[in-house]
Structure formats: structure tokens, C-alpha cells
Amino acid sequence: xxxxxxxxxxxxxxxxxxxxxALSRGAQYVVFVAAVIAFAVAADWGRLKNQFAQWDxxxxxxxxxxxxxxxxxxxxxxSGFVVGLVxxxxxxxMRLSPVGPYRWLAGIYIEIFRGxxxxxxxxxxxxxxxxxxPGTEIPGGTYGKVALALGLVSAxxxxxxxxxxxxxxxxGQMEAAxxxxxxxxxxxxxxxxxxxxxxxIPPLTNELVLLFKDSSLVLFLGVTLEERELTKFGRDLASQxxxxxxxxxxxxxxxxxxxxxxxxxxxxxxxxxxxxK
Amino acid sequence: xxxxxxxxxxxxxxxxxxxxxKSFGDNDVLRGIDLEIGQGEVxxxxxxxxxxxxxxxxxxxxxxxxxxxxxxxxxTEVTHPDVDIDAVRRRIGMVFQxxxxxxxxxxxxNLTLPQRRVLKRGKEEAAEVAAENLExxxxxxxxxxxxxxxxxxxxxxxxxxxxxxxxPEVMLFDEPTSAxxxxxxxxxxxxxxxxxxxxxTMMVVTHEMxxxxxxxxxxxxxxxxxxxxxxxxxxxxxxPSHERTRHFLSRLLDPAMADVEDDVEEGEKGL
Ligand SMILES: Nc1ncnc2c1ncn2[C@@H]1O[C@H](COP(=O)(O)OP(=O)(O)O)[C@@H](O)[C@H]1O
Ligand SMILES: [Mg+2]
Numbered sequence: 001x002x003x004x005x006x007x008x009x010x011x012x013x014x015x016x017x018x019x020x021x022a023l024s025r026g027a028q029y030v031v032f033v034a035a036v037i038a039f040a041v042a043a044d045w046g047r048l049k050n051q052f053a054q055w056d057x058x059x060x061x062x063x064x065x066x067x068x069x070x071x072x073x074x075x076x077x078x079s080g081f082v083v084g085l086v087x088x089x090x091x092x093x094m095r096l097s098p099v100g101p102y103r104w105l106a107g108i109y110i111e112i113f114r115g116x117x118x119x120x121x122x123x124x125x126x127x128x129x130x131x132x133x134p135g136t137e138i139p140g141g142t143y144g145k146v147a148l149a150l151g152l153v154s155a156x157x158x159x160x161x162x163x164x165x166x167x168x169x170x171x172g173q174m175e176a177a178x179x180x181x182x183x184x185x186x187x188x189x190x191x192x193x194x195x196x197x198x199x200x201i202p203p204l205t206n207e208l209v210l211l212f213k214d215s216s217l218v219l220f221l222g223v224t225l226e227e228r229e230l231t232k233f234g235r236d237l238a239s240q241x242x243x244x245x246x247x248x249x250x251x252x253x254x255x256x257x258x259x260x261x262x263x264x265x266x267x268x269x270x271x272x273x274x275x276x277k
Numbered sequence: 278x279x280x281x282x283x284x285x286x287x288x289x290x291x292x293x294x295x296x297x298x299k300s301f302g303d304n305d306v307l308r309g310i311d312l313e314i315g316q317g318e319v320x321x322x323x324x325x326x327x328x329x330x331x332x333x334x335x336x337x338x339x340x341x342x343x344x345x346x347x348x349x350x351x352x353t354e355v356t357h358p359d360v361d362i363d364a365v366r367r368r369i370g371m372v373f374q375x376x377x378x379x380x381x382x383x384x385x386x387n388l389t390l391p392q393r394r395v396l397k398r399g400k401e402e403a404a405e406v407a408a409e410n411l412e413x414x415x416x417x418x419x420x421x422x423x424x425x426x427x428x429x430x431x432x433x434x435x436x437x438x439x440x441x442x443x444x445p446e447v448m449l450f451d452e453p454t455s456a457x458x459x460x461x462x463x464x465x466x467x468x469x470x471x472x473x474x475x476x477x478t479m480m481v482v483t484h485e486m487x488x489x490x491x492x493x494x495x496x497x498x499x500x501x502x503x504x505x506x507x508x509x510x511x512x513x514x515x516x517p518s519h520e521r522t523r524h525f526l527s528r529l530l531d532p533a534m535a536d537v538e539d540d541v542e543e544g545e546k547g548l
Contacts, residue, residue: 170377172373172375172377173377175340175373175377176371176373176377176379177379178363179340179371180367180395180439180440180443181366181367181396181443182363182391182394182395186394190390190394191379198381
């Protein structure tokens with residue numbers, strides 16, 4: 001801490017705003033570190049280490065945890081994101097449609113799927129859909145099911161985000177396009193939606209982070225060994241070995257992706273904030 | 278410059294507005310407008326804020342749907358229920374007070390995208406037409422710039438070029454210089470003046486009296502949703518026959534009350 005304190009000393013007399021902020025932040029860090037130390041002293045590290053940090057178990061997980069589990073997590077997330085994005089865009093446009101029934105349908109979808117736990121939607125896709133339509137297969141096997149489930153989960157949120165983005169595009173843009181002879185649909189595609197997407201990139205990236213975590217719900221669909229993603233992979237290994245180290249490793253793998261993504265989101269948000277100034 | 282020889286009477290007017298009404302709810306904004314604009318004629322529309330000038334202009338290209346009455350452009354009734362609105366609008370260029378350039382596209386793309394998507398022109402033709410029209414407004418060197426990097430005056434000239442690139446028969450201008458810093462107004466007016474001399478049919482809502490006086494074939498004074506006065510600039514601006522016109526002009530020319538847009542109501546009350 002003494003290092004940090006030293007850097008907090010103002011070089012010139014008087015504190016700039018930045019330095020004041022650094023100082024107050026420094027004070028907060030001190031409190032935080034004290035809390036962590038207290039916690040660390042109180043915890044039983046021997047037992048924790050035994051349960052969560054078995055080095056040979058860690059080694060045993062590689063490379064599969066990356067080449068199989070993380071890869072599958074990313075695949076599930078991306079496919080779910082794409083489905084959600086397309087569905088979300090359609091629902092957003094329906095929500096903005098002058099046609100009443102479209103608006104109502106979109107509104108009902110949003111209310112239902114925004115209010116349901118993702119887990120229920122996975123169960124629904126895994127159980128109810130095959131039961132309701134016997135003989136039909138969701139294309140793509142597990143990958144298709146996950147894409148559908150995650151897509152259904154995220155579409156409601158994305159639809160609301162995209163709708164807000166479209167409405168944030170100034171009215172004059174549509175008027176200019178229409179006065180040039182664009183049809184409403186063409187103006188949407190060429191002029192409005194590209195601008196709306198710039199606005200919604202940060203919240204959509206945020207949604208990507210949420211989906212990344214929700215992809216763990218795949219384990220409720222029943223997957224083969226080859227289809228396991230991080231959570232399932234970690235849990236299976238943990239129960240095989242009666243040790244929780246694999247869970248910890250799986251968690252770190254999530255953070256490996258979500259932390260940089262979160263960083264990107266904040267950068268994008270800062271940039272978007274600047275642009276609107 | 279002040280005669281109307283090319284206009285009404287001899288051939289069908291380029292723009293013909295007949296008994297036009299427009300209400301927003303129970304706000305009767307246009308209350309029976311009759312107006313003819315001949316081919317190649319330049320008509321300036323003046324009047325206090327809220328008198329319905331923009332609404333009139335927007336009814337001509339159907340950005341607003343008239344409540345009653347007819348509008349003809351180039352002999353086509355644009356208010357006819359079966360008309361292809363998009364096809365009509367291709368023939369009518371519109372320039373807005375706020376420019377409304379597409380911010381996600383470069384200057385050139387602002388000009389080429391509408392040509393390609395709407396007129397289905399090929400890449401090269403669109404680029405050629407874009408270059409021509411940028412040249413016309415004196416902004417060839419900004420072809421690759423983005424709108425946000427341009428001054429207001431430059432943006433407005435690009436907006437004019439964008440409309441011209443579609444090859445319109447008629448150009449509508451809704452207070453094209455009102456959002457501009459005073460020193461940038463001249464460049465935009467110069468472009469419009471040249472366009473007028475080239476024979477473009479133009480309907481211009483403006484507060485620039487010197488422009489109206491010098492360039493317009495006719496000046497139309499609107500107030501309260503009706504046309505109060507319609508005639509040669511020298512007459513309407515120089516020697517108005519209606520008290521309302523005189524009142525409007527005196528306030529417009531009085532520098533102490535230069536901000537016409539904001540003080541209309543107060544001015545009315547103050548009488
Ligand atoms: N889209 C609209 N909805 C409701 N009222 C409107 C709309 N557009 C214009 N108006 C009303 O119509 C009147 C005339 O507006 P406008 O044509 O813009 O006048 P001007 O251009 O002469 O200042 C104003 O009272 C305005 O509030
Ligand atoms: Mg107006």
C-alpha cells in the first residue's frame with residue numbers, strides 16, 4: 001500500500017480533479033484490501049486449497065477444457081446470439097409496425113420471454129417441443145436446440161434494445177430517405193437500421209456476456225460427451241474426482257472471455273457517450 | 278427577374294395546389310391553400326412561425342397527408358389514392374432545415390446510395406452523377422468526408438447535391454439557411470441562386486428577404502394557414518397590400534426583433 005500512497009502524492013501544490021479522484025479511490029482500496037485480508041485470515045485455506053486447487057487435476061483438464069468445453073460454450077453462445085439477434089430484429093420491427101396485430105404479438109412475446117427464467121425455456125425446448133411435435137427434429141441436434149433456446153431467451157431483450165435504438169435515430173433521417181423516394185422498408189434497411197445498430201452495439205455486447213453465462217443451462221438438455229460445455233464439463237469432472245477444482249477452472253475460463261468482453265462494452269459505451277455529446 | 282412569363286397560363290403548372298386543407302387533430306393548420314407554380318418558376322414562401330409553411334411544403338411531397346384538397350406535380354395528382362408515392366417523391370427534391378444527411382455514410386455515399394437503391398443506377402453511373410453534383414455545389418474536395426466533419430453550410434450544400442443527384446423536376450426548400458451561422462448562409466444561397474438560373478422549379482420557405490427579392494419570381498405570404506398575399510417580390514415585399522404582411526415584414530426587418538421564430542405570439546399580443 002505504501003507504494004500506492006506514494007504515487008498519490010501530488011507533484012505540484014494543489015490537487016487536480018484527477019488526483020482528488022485517485023486519492024478517494026485509494027482510500028476505498030485501503031478499506032477493500034483490509035476487508036479481503038480479514039476474510040483471508042478467517043478462512044480455512046488448507047481445506048479450500050484441498051477442495052479447489054488440486055494442481056494435478058488442473059493439468060488433467062487441459063487441453064479439453066479449452067478445445068472442447070470452452071469451444072462449445074463459445075459456439076452455443078454465438079449461435080444463440082445470432083438467432084436472438086435475427087428474431088429480436090424481427091420482433092422490434094413488428095413492435096414498431098403500424099399493423100396492430102404485429103405490435104400485439106411482439107408485445108406478448110416480449111412480456112412472456114422477458115419474464116421467464118432461461119432455465120424454463122431450456123426445459124421447454126428440450127422436452128415440450130419434441131413432445132408437442134413428435135417426429136420433428138430441431139435441425140442441428142444439440143447445437144440447434146441450444147441456439148433456439150438461447151435465441152428465444154435473448155430475443156425479447158434484444159428486441160426492446162433494437163426498438164429503442166431505432167427510435168433513437170432522428171425522425172429527419174426517415175423523412176430525408178422517404179423524400180428521396182425510398183420505400184419505408186428500404187429506408188429502414190439502408191438508412192435507419194444501420195444507424196440504430198451503432199447505437200445498440202454496447203447493450204447487445206452486454207447481452208452477449210449474459211448469453212455466455214446462460215449457455216451453461218445446456219446441461220439441462222442432456223448432452224453427449226462431445227457436446228459438453230464449460231459448466232457441464234467442470235461439474236462432471238468434479239463429481240468423478242470428488243473435488244471442486246474443475247469447477248474453479250471452468251469459472252476462470254468464463255472470466256477469460258467475459259472480463260475482456262465487459263471491458264469492450266465499457267469502451268464502446270464511453271465512445272458512444274462521446275459521440276452523442 | 279420579377280416577371281412570371283414562363284409560368285401559369287401557357288402550360289400546365291409544375292406544382293398545382295388546390296383547396297388544400299390539413300389538420301392535426303383539431304388544429305387546422307392549412308385552411309384552403311390554392312397555389313400554382315409554373316415550370317422553372319421560383320416561389321418564395323414567407324410568413325410567421327406556425328403559419329403552416331412547412332406543412333404546405335410537406336404536403337406537396339406527401340410527407341404529410343392532406344386532410345382535403347388536391348396536389349398536382351408535373352400533371353400527376355400526387356394526392357390520388359392510387360398514386361405510387363415513392364415514384365412521385367423521386368421527382369421532387371426536398372431540402373430540410375436540419376440538412377438530414379445520413380451520418381453513417383460518406384458524402385459520396387450520401388449521394389450514391391439513394392441513386393442506387395431508388396433509381397437502380399449502376400455503381401459507376403451513380404458515382405459519376407454524384408461527382409457532377411458535388412462539383413455543382415462546390416464540394417468536390419469533400420467527397421470522402423463524413424457529414425459530421427463538415428460545417429453546416431457544407432452539409433446543406435451536400436444535401437442539395439444529394440437531392441439534385443436524383444434528377445428532380447422540382448425542388449422544395451424548407452428554411453434551408455435557418456440553422457446556419459450567418460457567415461455560412463451566403464454559400465448555400467449562391468448554390469440556390471445558380472439552380473434558379475438554370476431553370477429549376479423551386480418552392481422555397483425562407484426568411485432571407487434579399488434572396489426572395491432578388492431570385493424569386495413570386496413571393497407568397499402565408500399567415501394562419503391561408504395565403505394572404507401572392508405576387509411579384511417587389512410588390513409583396515416592397516409594397517404589401519395587406520396589413521398582416523406589412524406587420525410581418527416590419528418585424529422581420531427590425532433587428533431588435535430579428536428572431537421571428539420565437540416572438541410571433543408575443544408580437545401579436547403586444548399589438
Ligand atoms: N406532425 C405534427 N403534428 C401536430 N401538429 C403539427 C405537426 N406539424 C406541424 N404541426 C402544427 O402545425 C402548425 C404549423 O406548423 P408548420 O407548418 O411547421 O409552420 P411553419 O413552418 O410556418 O412554422 C403548428 O402549430 C404546428 O404545431
Ligand atoms: Mg417551418
